Amino acid sequence: MYRYDAIDRSVIQDRSAEFRDQVERRLSGALTEEHFKPLRLMNGLYLQLHAYMLRVAIPYGALSSDQLRGLARIGRIYDKGYGHFTTRQNLQFNWIRLEQTPDILDALAEVDLHAIQTSGNCIRNTTSDPYAGATAEEVDDPRVWCEAIRQWSTLHPEFSYLPRKFKIAVTAAPQDRTAAKVHDIGLVLRRDRDGQLGFEVMVGGGMGRTPYLGTTIREHLPVQSLLSYLSAILRVYNRHGRRDNIFKARVKILVAALGAGEFARQVEAEWTTMDRVAVDLPDVELARIRGAFSYVRFVDASPVSSSLEAARRADPTLGRFVRNNVKPHKIAGHAIVNISLKTPGEVPGDCSSDQMDAIANLADQYGYGEIRVTHEQNLVLPHVKLDDLAAVHAGLKAAGLACPNVGLASDIIACPGLDYCSLANTRAIPVAQSIAQRFSMPDVAESVGELKIKISGCINACGHHHVGHIGILGVDKKGEEFFQLTLGGSGAEDASLGDVLGPAVAYDQVTPAVDALVQAYLRERRGAERFLDTYRRVGLTPFKAAVYAEAH
């Protein structure tokens, strides 16, 4: 993976020193809260219900084992021994003290991590495919382009005070594991008929209170023009994006207001007149970045592992783990291992410091020292030999991390909700825990098959409810926690926004309602249809009848 050079290191060290000074001035009273708040937010520091929360950037979801150990250490020393992986592939610490934050930023810098671009109205940390560099599906390694975007966008003077935050996703595989269509910009790498690499550029996707799927404004942007084209988009947004109303400030609102055609025309006009050479990445720098991602020297391994097959026969839990959590790798004899942070009963996305250390050790021993974070709040060991799978499974089991439920009903995305977040209307985590408990029997979950349940505790949609096969949105109804259900959303390559099922249900009715939806699906399902496929074929009616018949 990409390793920081001296310039990268000096940037984050300087930033850390700068923040230390700002914190001292805030504590002394030289800075008011009004002045300090935007400064702390530029360093990922929020004030939540019980304490400060520090959001650490994990660029495009890629971590080294040393970095994960660094996070474990911070969790142990400065938090309560755990961290929370988010739906943007970042990590949040929930129990942070302001006065210790400069020390934490120093500790992060020691392992080439920081909290820049995790808050504020800037270009946020780029999302990418957690299987990058490991899946045979991709046409190129998307991390190369994410790293280029990182270097270009970090502390970019022109784009640090945008009308609102700005999120970019890059994927290079037909199967979208980044939710590209609900990002401000979604970039899909493809080759054209001549074999030339280019980006499909989608703009104006997003969730929140006004959800939109992105619209394609360029079918095939030559890759070498990426940074200038992104600059052109951001200039149009910076010029015309609304700054008078926070709810209408995202680029999706501008694209909808202008129309995608007009927005695209303005972008093209900007792009053709700008000094592109000054912005686009020189080939030599691109080659340097690309080189940093090709260091893994895969060992030769047999495409079929007799030791794995024997272990699977001996241990059915390994068989189930391989079936659900292990995906094909581009190199023969290797596999991609998903680590579920959704063991029923646990908090979705939470990982203890001890577990982080255990994963880092497994990555060192069996996985070339690499770990990825998924936007579904799980972790990935991207390169594991088939011969080592049984050992990795055993190691994960010992750490309480071998739950074989990836992509199944208990693998639920949930925002922190009212248990931590000062914006939330309702809790999300205990709702997820209750549903996960209902589908905790592995046979039950497997018989239901792929089912993406996503829960947000407020309309800001950090839990991605709009794109859940079953989406759950917490609302405050006459002072009580109620939950609106949506069906048929998808954040994958077949992206769609969910449809509202009907009136919101009470807190204790959510799990029975989800159960009723699943039962309706099992009745209606044809062949190998997923929940989403069945819903798209039959529509709301049978699901509505199931839930509201049960409720009354």
Added chain:
Amino acid sequence: MSLAAVTASDLRDGEVVFWAEGRWVKRFADAELFNAVEPGQAALDLARAQPTIVVEPYLINLDLEGGVPVPTSYRERVRALGPTIHPEMGKQAEGGLVVQALRAHAGGARSSGRLGLIRLKR
């Protein structure tokens, strides 16, 4: 004015704190209670004059739960307790009568407990 208290976040550690006769306390059970507008507002003014000690003090409405004052708003009760998913974390860990009352009270999911909720953005 119904029963009220003044709350804020401690500047240094972000912890939830409550006003109690000129100082800040960590337990809601120790918070000073106001049953008239003037003393509540006067306490809030004093609290606001301590920007190097606390962040954003505000008044919260209280109800009675079995005779024990508790915040009307669920959000405020979660602040006074800690995360509902981690009973061992936050102020709820030490238990007691007031913690029981905070847990027993219902309603007020987020928005109904905070006095002066609709404020102009500055």
